[in-house]
Amino acid sequence: MLFTTIHFWAAFIAFLLLFALLRKTKRELVMLYVIAASLGFFYLSNRWLMLMLPATALISWVLTEWMSDTKGAGRKCMLFLIVTLDLLPLLFFKYSHPFSELMSQMLTTNISFPSIALPIGISFYTFQAISYSVDVYRRNFCTKVTFLEYLLYLSFFPLLLAGPITRAKTFFPQIRREDVVSERLLYMGLWLIILGVVKKAIVADYIAQYNDWIFSAPDTYSGFECLMGLLGFTMQIYLDFSGYSDISIGIAAMLGIRLCENFAFPYRSRNLTEFWHRWHISLSTWFRDYLYIPLGGNRHGIFCTCLSLFVTMLAAGIWHGSTLMFFIWGALHGLGLAIHKAFQPVLRDIRDNWLTISVSRILTLCFVIICWAFFRSPDLDTVRQLFTAIFTRMDLSYAVPFFAARTTWCILLIVSILSLFIGEKTYSHAEAKFIHWPWLMKLLIFFIVVQMVIELHSSDIQPFLYFRF
Numbered sequence: 001m002l003f004t005t006i007h008f009w010a011a012f013i014a015f016l017l018l019f020a021l022l023r024k025t026k027r028e029l030v031m032l033y034v035i036a037a038s039l040g041f042f043y044l045s046n047r048w049l050m051l052m053l054p055a056t057a058l059i060s061w062v063l064t065e066w067m068s069d070t071k072g073a074g075r076k077c078m079l080f081l082i083v084t085l086d087l088l089p090l091l092f093f094k095y096s097h098p099f100s101e102l103m104s105q106m107l108t109t110n111i112s113f114p115s116i117a118l119p120i121g122i123s124f125y126t127f128q129a130i131s132y133s134v135d136v137y138r139r140n141f142c143t144k145v146t147f148l149e150y151l152l153y154l155s156f157f158p159l160l161l162a163g164p165i166t167r168a169k170t171f172f173p174q175i176r177r178e179d180v181v182s183e184r185l186l187y188m189g190l191w192l193i194i195l196g197v198v199k200k201a202i203v204a205d206y207i208a209q210y211n212d213w214i215f216s217a218p219d220t221y222s223g224f225e226c227l228m229g230l231l232g233f234t235m236q237i238y239l240d241f242s243g244y245s246d247i248s249i250g251i252a253a254m255l256g257i258r259l260c261e262n263f264a265f266p267y268r269s270r271n272l273t274e275f276w277h278r279w280h281i282s283l284s285t286w287f288r289d290y291l292y293i294p295l296g297g298n299r300h301g302i303f304c305t306c307l308s309l310f311v312t313m314l315a316a317g318i319w320h321g322s323t324l325m326f327f328i329w330g331a332l333h334g335l336g337l338a339i340h341k342a343f344q345p346v347l348r349d350i351r352d353n354w355l356t357i358s359v360s361r362i363l364t365l366c367f368v369i370i371c372w373a374f375f376r377s378p379d380l381d382t383v384r385q386l387f388t389a390i391f392t393r394m395d396l397s398y399a400v401p402f403f404a405a406r407t408t409w410c411i412l413l414i415v416s417i418l419s420l421f422i423g424e425k426t427y428s429h430a431e432a433k434f435i436h437w438p439w440l441m442k443l444l445i446f447f448i449v450v451q452m453v454i455e456l457h458s459s460d461i462q463p464f465l466y467f468r469f
Contacts (some may be wrong), residue, residue, distance in 0.1 A: 003161065003247045004453075005199040012251070019255065022179065025092030031175070033151050038157035042121070049119045051157055052089055060086055060129045061150045068136050079137045083130055090126045093118050095322050120161035123319065127286055128154055132168045134290055141168045146149035147177065158251040162244040163281030164262040169375060173256050181256040187435045190442060194449050199243025201453045203412050207232045208240075210409055211321045215376055218386040224402065226386050230411075232370050235378050235416045236269065241280070246380070267368070267420050270360040271347075275368060287312050298341075306338035320375075325383075329375045336367055 009369050015037050018251035022030050042050040060082060101206035132153070135141040137315045145153075145168070153171050213230025214221055221229070242263035249259045276284045295308040310331070317330015340347075350356055403410045434442065 002246065004197065004205075004316065016254065019400060022255075028148060031148050032159075033074050033147070035152050038152075038155040038160070041157040042155065042160060043275050048318060052119060052122070053125060054151060056085045056089065056125065056129060057151045057154045058147070058164055060133060061145075064133045064136050067133070075137065082133045086126050086129045086133070088096045090122055090123055093122060096299065115209040122157060124163045124165055125154045127165050127283075128159075131165070131286060131290060133316075136167055143168075143172060145172060156252070156257075158248045158255070160259075162241065162247070162248050163260055163284050164245060166282070170260065172255065177256070181254070182372040185256065185258060187442070188431065189250040189253030189432045190446070191431050192246045192253065194446060196243040196246030196250060197449055197453065201243075202449070204236050204239035204243060205415050207412055207416075208236050208411055208434060209375075210406065211236055214242050215378075215386070216380060218382060218389055220388060222398050223389045223392065224396060226389040227387075227394070228385065228402065230369060230390070231417075232409075232413055234372050235413060237372065237376075240264070241415060242463050265420065267365055268361060269364050270357060271364055272367065276333075276337070277362060283316070285312065287316055291315055302342060306341055309337040309341060310334035325377055325379065329371055332374065395457060
C-alpha cells in the first residue's frame with residue numbers, strides 16, 4: 001500500500017483518530033496499537049511474509065540482551081552471530097535468485113532458485129536491527145529496552161517503505177516521553193506530508209512517464225530528447241525518494257516522533273563527499289559508521305582510506321541490487337570519493353569564490369548525473385545508446401517542438417531544477433510560516449495539492465523507486 005494512494009490516507013485518518021484518543025492512556029496500550037497497525041500495514045503489502053518482522057525482532061532482541069550481559073571474547077562472537085542472523089533473510093530474498101542464475105550460467109546448468117518477492121522494508125528494518133545491536137556492543141546505547149519497545153522500533157510503519165534508517169538513541173527516548181505530540185510537531189508533520197506529496201505524486205510521477213520511454217529505447221530518440229530524459233530521471237529519483245522520505249518523517253511527526261532529515265539539498269553539493277553527506281543521509285551515515293569505520297576509515301593512511309571508501313561504495317551499490325549496473329554505479333562513486341579524498345591537500349589550497357564554488361557544483365552534479373545513467377539503465381548497451389545519442393545526435397533545434405509537445409513536462413522539470421536554488425533559510429522560513437498560519441489556510445493548501453494530484457496523475461500510480469531495494 002503506497003503512501004500516495006487514497007486508500008492509505010483514508011486508513012491513516014481512521015488510525016490517527018483512534019491514536020489521538022488512546023495517547024492519554026497507558027504507554028504500553030498505545031505501543032500495542034501502533035504495532036498492530038504497523039503489522040497490519042505490512043500484511044497488506046506482503047501477506048504472511050510479515051511474520052518475518054516479529055521473528056527477526058524477537059531473535060535480535062533476545063540475543064542482544066544476552067550479548068549485553070556477556071563479557072570478553074564471547075561478546076564479539078555474539079555480535080557476529082546476531083549480525084549474521086539479521087542479514088541471512090535479506091541476503092536470501094534479495095540475492096538468492098540472481099546468484100543462482102549466475103552460477104547456472106557459469107556451470108551451464110538449469111538449476112536456479114525461483115524469483116521471490118522482496119518483502120517491503122526488509123533492508124530498512126534489517127539495518128536498524130544491526131545498528132541497535134552494534135551500538136549496544138560498542139556501549140554507545142546502554143538503555144534497557146523492552147521487547148515491546150523494540151518491536152515498535154523495527155515495525156514502525158512510517159519507516160518501513162522509505163526509512164529513514166533510525167538509530168536507537170533517536171527513537172527510544174522519544175517514545176518514553178509523556179506528552180508525545182505537540183501542536184508544532186503536528187503542523188510540521190502536515191507541512192512535510194504536503195511537501196512530499198507535491199514532490200512524489202505531482203512532479204516525480206508525472207515526469208517519470210517520459211523518462212521511462214527514453215530508457216526503454218534510447219536509440220530511437222534524438223540526442224536532445226535523450227538528454228532531457230537523463231535530466232528528467234535525475235530530478236525524478238531525487239523528488240521521488242526525498243518526497244517519500246518527507247511523507248514518512250511527516251507521518252512520524254504526527255505520531256510524536258521527530259526523525260532526522262534524510263535529504264539536504266544534495267544537488268547543491270560542491271564535491272562528491274558533500275553529496276553523500278546530503279543524499280540519503282540515514283543510509284550513508286549507516287555505511288560510514290558500520291562499514292567504513294570498521295574497515296579502518298581514515299586511520300591508516302591515504303591508501304587504506306581510499307580503499308575503504310571504494311569498498312564501502314561497492315557495498316552500497318550491491319545493496320541496491322545484484323546486477324552489473326548497480327555494481328558499476330557503486331564503483332564509480334567509490335572511485336570518485338577516493339579521488340576527492342586523495343586530492344584534498346591540493347583542493348584545500350583553492351580559494352573559495354563564486355567562480356570556484358559554481359564550477360565545483362557543476363562538475364559534481366555532472367558526475368552524479370552520469371552515474372544515474374548506469375543506475376537507471378537495465379544494461380550497458382542502454383547506457384551506450386543513451387550517451388551515443390547525446391554526444392553524436394545532439395540537435396538543439398528539437399528544443400522548441402519538444403517544449404510545444406510536452407509543455408507541462410518541461411514546466412515541471414524547470415520548476416524542480418529552479419527549486420535547487422532555494423536557500424535552506426528560505427525553506428525553513430516557509431515551514432515556520434506554514435506552522436503559524438490559521439488552520440483554514442492549511443486546509444486550503446491541502447485541498448489545492450490534492451486537486452493538483454488529481455489533475456496531473458497518470459493512469460497508473462508510479463511505484464516508489466526504492467521498493468525494489
